Amino acid sequence: MRLLVVGTGLIGTSVALAASAGGYDVSLEDQDPERVALAVSVGAGSPRRAGDPPVDLAVAAVPPAAVGGVVSRLIEADVAPILTHLASVQSDPQHQVESLHPGFAGFVGSHPIAGRERSGPHHASADLFSRRPWIVCPTEASAPAAVAAVSALAAACGALVTVMPATDHDALFARLSHSPQLVASALAGGLAGLDRAAVGLAGTGLRDTTRIADSDANLWAEIVAANPGPVATALRAVLEPLHVVVDALEHGADDRRREAVRDLIERGRRGRELLGGKHGQRAVRWATVAVVVPDEPGKLARVLNDAAAAGVNVEDIRVDHSPGQPFGIVELDVAPDRGALLERDLIARGWSATASPPPSA
Amino acid sequence: MRLLVVGTGLIGTSVALAASAGGYDVSLEDQDPERVALAVSVGAGSPRRAGDPPVDLAVAAVPPAAVGGVVSRLIEADVAPILTHLASVQSDPQHQVESLHPGFAGFVGSHPIAGRERSGPHHASADLFSRRPWIVCPTEASAPAAVAAVSALAAACGALVTVMPATDHDALFARLSHSPQLVASALAGGLAGLDRAAVGLAGTGLRDTTRIADSDANLWAEIVAANPGPVATALRAVLEPLHVVVDALEHGADDRRREAVRDLIERGRRGRELLGGKHGQRAVRWATVAVVVPDEPGKLARVLNDAAAAGVNVEDIRVDHSPGQPFGIVELDVAPDRGALLERDLIARGWSATASPPPSA
Incomplete structure (x- = not known):
């Protein structure tokens, strides 16, 4: 199978590396010959030359x-009977x-979801798509063979294929x-004017909520500008209930304020339940064990070793560095009936640990 | 020092436990005698009886x-010459x-920040406030001795005291x-109507951004309803730039759309920089190493052991369970110059690992 990758940035080079490893005969093209040379040097394929024969599949790894x-x-x-791209829209x-x-009939869209959207210096990797979703979007005219060829490329990259229409x-x-990115950026932007010490008083919640706000502005400008209608609709759906709350807070009596907040949070809990499960199972609410951990190399591994020695599986983990202190709090999410056990066990092993039950149902 | 704690929920009982451990003579009171009995049984103090002598300091651990x-x-x-409370407003x-x-002159407000706001079954702990911020809010009339007594209680609980006016x-x-909680809930609420499989295609970003959306609705209704003006102002400051983007997406040409998105994300990056640093240092942008980890007990500890063996300190860690698969992706944040080293080392130890550079500056 001969594959041409046009655009040897992080994503294009990573697909080329994975496809080469998967037995594809990969050729590479880019406006910038130095980027092609770099991709060739890491084993992503060979440069495409003028006059080279057609390939079986071409991938446009370029902005939307x-x-x-x-x-x-x-x-x-x-150049190729079947063509796809890798853009986020x-x-x-x-x-x-x-x-x-x-x-x-030879065109099929596709979108590999490689963790967070990043650009910059390109450390491509054949494993970038391993176990990640990869969406394949046939057009009304796409031939089944074209859909199959693009799906096979995704599978060769180790990704999990889902097929759906572009809209x-x-x-x-x-x-x-797209809308979560914009909302996280707006929340982080709302910190403007505060000093570092004041912001340091925030708990883990704000850190989690704004983590993606350090994303690349130009990359996101490309993505969102190419998907304007759906993003505007999604944003309006997020903004509207917040305006209901603002209105209740500014003009409502105490009862109405509470009710507006309660409604918003209840709706959020139902949405969050869709997201919380793993393996497609129903969402589980975990117990959380907070452990005080000195900020020293290897300490995080020691906490997890001690949790494993206690026979407790850690489902999720968050690190919160205390402001101005050489200590952090590590929060371990575990099965609801394991929190108290893990707390006891970690304390017995010399840690300062506190179990909290799952958020109430 | 004699301390009375009124309200033996999670927070009140935790303060009572920590104060008892710190040498305070603690008495307990609650509308619900069973909760007092529970708090007494875990060693939080003794029940306060009618006719007991006054105490030195009383704490109202009740809703705002x-x-x-x-x-x-x-x-x-x-009952006491000095009194405080522990509410979030x-x-x-x-x-x-x-x-x-x-x-x-004897009243001083205070707010211990004990990780995420939780209610429900009360697993109190003397360590709940360890290394966490605790804000002390004197009134204009507060006597210095009252501020000192409340600060001393916070310090006895292991917390880091910051003093500021209530407003x-x-x-x-x-x-x-408060506004991040509402915004995260609105984002999660925006998922309503999607099915579990579709939501499972989301990356780590949405999980992070909506993590706090599983919070308790009644607890947050109390908090936000008691702080209506500042929350409305904070929400408006978050909503306003999002409306600018919606307007550009719905009515602007391509250039204006990009510019609106770019502005929002750049502002967010500046805000996020205030939050990202630890130890009050300037924020650092970490390199991220994504590792494919089978969902088996102890595997997370093994990754961290191998990172420690490679001599690389893990600054932050996130777990993303792959939808429908017995595998997850663990993202390790490390110093920018350590990403490639850790990737090589983990691959040599048999992991599938991919280093990404920090988001571009």
């Missing part, structure tokens, strides 16, 4: 707004291709990814 | 709206006390805690 131009050029030059690139090549993808990721 | 009534009753009965309880006892506290925690 550039997909249409690249794919169209490859179609017109008969789907409808806009699909429309670009459809408007230039109506009814073309469904964009509406879904506006809710799962 | 009940603080004024409890403190006022204790003042009128000459300060101005409203302070106004309640001031309106009933203008100029009273500053409420404005600050509206931004650091």
Whole structure:
């Protein structure tokens, strides 16, 4: 199987590495010859030369707004019968291709979800997509063989394939990814003007809620600008109930304020339940054991070793560095009936540990 | 030092336990005699009886709206010369006390920050406040001896004391805690109507951003309803720039959309920098090493042991369970110059690991 990857940034080079490892014969192309040379040097494939024969599958690993131009050029030059891209939005690139090549059966969109969106210096890796979802978005004209070829590439990269139409993808990721990014950035932006010591008084909650706010601004400008309608709709759905609360706080009596807050939080709990489960199981509310851990190399491993020695499986873990102190609090989420046991066991092993029950149902 | 704790829920009993351990002579009171008996049984102190002599310090560990009534009753009965409370809001309880006892010098507000706000079955612990911030809020009338007594109680509980006026506290925690809670709940509520499989396609970002959305609705209704003005102001400051983005997405040309998103994300990055540092240092952007970890007891400890063996200190850690799979991705944050080393070392030890550089500056 001959694969051409156009665009040797982090994502393109990672796909090329994984495909090479999976037995594909990979050629590489980029506007910047130095990036191609770098990708070749790490074993991602060989440079594509003028006059090289057509390939079986071409991948446009370029920003969303550039997909249409690249794919169209490859179609017109008969470079590959099947073509895909890897952008985080789907409808806009699909429309670009459809408007230039109506009814073309060889095009299929795709979106590998490689953890957090990052750009910058490109440390590509064949494992970037391992066990991550990879969405495949056929057009109405896509041939089954084209869908199969793109799905096979995703599987060769170790990813878990889900097929859905581009419009469904964009509406879904506006809710799962694009609007959460903007909201987290707005929350973090709301800290402007506070000093570091004051912000240091915040608990783990604010850290969690704003973690993705350090994302790359140009990358997100590309993504959101290419998915404007669904993101606006998703944002409005988040903003509207917050305005109901603001209105109750500013104009309501005490009862109405409580009711507005309670409604919002209850709705959030129901939404969170959709997300909390692992293995597609129902969400579990974990007990949490908070452990005081000196900020020294290896201490985190020691806490987890002691938890493992106690026979307790740690489901999730968070680290909260105390402001101004050489100590942090590590929160371990465990099965509800294991919290008290783990607390006792860690205390017996010399830790300062506190179990809290799961949030009440 | 004789201490009376009124209200033997999670927080009150934890303060009583820590104070008892710190040498205070602690008596306990609650509307519910069974809760007092429970607190006594875990060693939090002895029940307060009618006719017992006055104490040196009384703590009202009751919801914000009940603080004024409890403190006022204790003042009128000459139970203690110095009184405080432990609620997450300060101005409203302070106004309640001031309106009933203008100029009273023995009252000082306080707010221990014990990780996430939780209620429910009460597993109190003497370590709940260990290394956590504890804000002390004197009134204009508070005597220095009263401020010192309340600060000493916080220190005896192992907490890190910060003193500020009640209005500053409420404005600050509206931004650091109350509005993030409401925004996280609104984001999670925005998932309503999606099915579990679709939501399972979300990355770590959404999980982080909505983690606190499983909080207790009644508890938060009490907190936010008692701090309406500052929370409304903080929420408006978060909502306003999101409306600018919605407007650009719905009515702007491509350039304006990008610019609006870029502005929002850049502002968020500056805010996030205030929060990211530990030990009060400047924020550091970490490299991230993603490791595929089978979902088996002890595997998390093994990854961290191997990281420690590689001589790399793990600064933060996140766990992302793959949807429908017996595998998870563990993300380890490490110093920017250690990512590639840790990746190599973990791969050599048999893990599937991928280093990503820090988000670009």
